[in-house]
Amino acid sequence: MVSKERISKKRTASFKGEVSKKVKVQKAESPSVSSAEEPDLSSQVDSDEASSEDELDVSSDEETQDKNVESASDADSSEDELDDSSADAAAEESSRSSDNDSENEDTESVSADPNKLSTKEQHLQQKKLLNERKLQRKAGIEVHQIKKLWEKLRVKNPPLPKEERTALCDQVWDLSKNVIKDLVLKHDASRVVQTLVKYSDRPRRDNIVKQLKGSYFKLATSAYGKYLLIKLLHYGSKESRALILKELHGKLRKLMGHREGAYVVEDLFVLYATAKQRQEMIREFWGAEYAVFQDLGAGKTVVEVAAENTEKRKQIAQNLMETITAAVEKGSAGFQLLHAVMKEYIQIFEGEEVREMIALLTEPFAELVHTPEGYEVACTLIAKANAKERKQILKTLKGHATELINNEYGNIVLIVLFMTVDDTVLVSKVFSSEYQVRVHELVVAKFSRRPFIYLLNGLDSHYFSPIVKTELLKYEALSAETSKKSQELRREQILSGFAPIFFDAVIKHPFEILEESLGSQFVGELLLNPIESDKREDALNTVIESFKGPVSDDHLIRKPFSGRFLRSLIQGGRWNNKEKRIDKVDNVGLGETFALTFVDEVFTDDRILQQWVNSEGSFAVVALYEALKPLTKEEETAKAFVKSLKACKFDEEVKGAKLLKSLLK
Incomplete structure (x- = not known):
């Protein structure tokens, strides 16, 4: 039994030594800890010692049995244990004293280390190294000097005097005129060149355009360079734009599939290209041969070219559809250039190609209706769609009903829906619920009132110009294969669904409507229409009340x-x-x-x-x-x-x- 007790005490003493070493290391790592905190560490050691002894006792069955025997032993053996415990405590105290001496030596050695840098000093050293590396790059010194000048040049509030701004531009130009290509693809230096383009005169802009010749495709596909390219298009001369477009010719299909390049091509097509240049851009999407040979097919429409040869029509249609599919799948269905490509395709598609086009564009259908090319595509697809496809299109447009009717082109799309969809109950249900609370606002607006005027009075020449009327009648003819009801019957059935919300608008908002010229015209057409409604008399009384x-x-x-x-x-x-x-x-x-x-x-x-x-x-x-x-x-x-x-x-x-x-x- 005595031998087992001594084994247990030896283990305890060994554990104490390990804990003392840990405390010693912790003190060396944390020199700020004072000697006043030592009693806490000692208590931690004692606590750890007690827990360790418990673990040792529990882990051994023999020791558990010995402890049971100890509880029944005489006082002499208990006294022996106390004496041994006191001896261990004295040894621990002596060990702790020596540890403190070691700790002080370690702390002095850390404080005396001259190579040890603070965090702040390390950051300053890293920043210094970074600046040195920037200066060592190509045109690094020029960029450093240019950026200092640019910080003054870009100040907008208060605006710089013209003389001072011109002087700064001259200084920047002197430093950058030979390194333009090295600047334009850097995110910070590119902004310098953009500012230079904005405030420089035409000769200097033309000089920049010439220096960048051969780099425009790289600029268009650069996350930073594209902004400079757009600036050059915006502020550049007619000749500069033609030079840029000529260099990008043959690469437009690739740019349309690029995340950055698509926006450059869109701006070029919508804002800066002439009518002839637009047609050249569109023709490139017909196929590779038209991209390489710029004059091929010039002066001819896609219908005329497709009519020359059946195989040629098939190849052009395939190329156009591939471009459209790739762009739609990448989320670019709202681009006007893409709508122009779609317009080319719908002029020559046939048979199963029609069904594929409708299926592809049903989900992003609302993105078509805001451009002059896109609304023609949308109207053609509605006219050629079957009943099931039109139902899907209606569901897609439901959440965009307000934007649709307010848009310059979208309101025409809505009229085509009224003219072609045989499920008049569904049409009334989808749109009347969306317009119910804002009819009084819609009937006084230039574009949004036209679909309502159509329901009340058909394609009245007082409200529809000959051009618009001819366009709408064209879509009515296209729908003859898939629409069964007569035009007049379809219009009357939809009007019966809209009439209650029209009369409600007059009753609830008479002054908002009647104080506008377009609104008074609408109320006149509504009251002169023979449609039956139990709200007609209330509307007439409201009109009279408004003039009292x-x-x-x-x-x-x-x-x-x-x-x-x-x-x-x-x-x-x-x-x-x-x-x-x-x-x-x-x-x-x-x-x-x-x-x-x-x-x-x-x-x-x-x-x-x-x-x-x-x-x-x-x-x-x-x-x-x-x-x-x-x-x-x-x-x-x-x-x-x-x-x-x-x-x-x-x-x-x-x-x-x-x-x-x-x-x-």
Whole structure:
């Protein structure tokens, strides 16, 4: 038993020595630790010692048995253990004292090391090395000097005086004119050249363009160089742009597939190329032979070239489709140049190629409708699509309904949908819900009102120019193979779905609509349309309510178009200029019925009538007189109105008042 106790104590003493060594190393690594902290370390050692002894006791079955025997032993053996423990504590204290001496020696040696640098000093040394390496690069010294000047040149607030800016430009040019190529592909130096291009005169810009000759493809595909190339296109001369385009010719298909180059080609096509240059750029996408030989196919359309040979049509179509597919898959479906390529393709595609094109563009369909080439592609695909494909296109466009109708070209696409889709219930459901809360805003805008005018009045020449009308009729003809309903039936069915939201807009937002010329035209077309609705009477009453009250400066009748609007409602139809007569609309609450209600509710006071007679409302009063004069023997309201009118004083400088006076005589 005694031998086992001594074995346990030897193990404990060995563990203490290891812990002391660890503490010693920690102190050497952390010289800032003071001697006042030593008791804490000792307590940690004791704690570790206790835990270690427990582990040793638990790990051995024999030692566990010995401890059970010890608990039953006499006091003598307990005293022996205490004596041994005291001896161990004394040894530990002696060891700790020697460790402290060693620690002090280690701390002094670290502090005395002259090669040890602080973190700040290391960063400064690294920065110095980096600057030295930059200076050792090609044109490194020039770049360093140029950047110092550029920091002054690029200041915008306050703007530099012209003389000072010119002087700085001259200094920068003197340093950089021989190293332009070395500067343009560096992210910081490229910005220097961009500033130089912006503020320099034409000869200097032309000089830069010539120096960079042979590097334009590399610039177009560079993350930093592309910005300089765009600056050269923006500020450069006509000759400079032609030189850049000539160098890029033959590489446009490759650039369209490049992440950086695609944006350069797009800007070149949309902003800087002439009509002839655009056609040359598009022709390059027909195939490799047209890219190499620039004059090949010049003066001919893709339809004419494709008609020359069946194999040639097939090859051109394949090349165009490959370009379109690659660009769409890379997310470039919104580029106008790509839309121009698509426009070439839809002129010659046929059979199964049509289905493949529609399937490819169904998901990014909304990205087509904002360009003049893209909307033609979209309209053609809608016209040639079958019922299932049109349904998918409608679902794609639903989330873009507002942008679609507000766009200069998108509103035409929406009209084509109204003209070609046989599922009129789906069309009404998709778009009426999207437009319901903003109809009063849409009907007063130049482009967004046109689809609604089409629903109300068809392709009326008053609202659709001959060019637009011809274009829309072309798509109607293309849809003849896949659309079954008649045009008029389709339009009436869609209108029945939209009519409730149209009348709601007039009832809830009369002033927002009627105070605009386009809005009053829309309300006129709505009320003159014979479509049945239980909200028609409420809309008519709202219109009358809007014209009540004294004629103040902001009264609706002060608007120059309000008189024409009221005359059409009072007359009960539209003026037919060809036959010089009014085409009246029956059973819609207009004409004499509207005139009687209007006089009864608006002219509640003779003073208000007097104001109308001698203001912008005079011609509306003339229309009321002409409509009600035949009813004076039957209607008391008409008789009282004519009597009050004769008692008015007429200002002959007002044309309507002068005409009214002559009619009353």
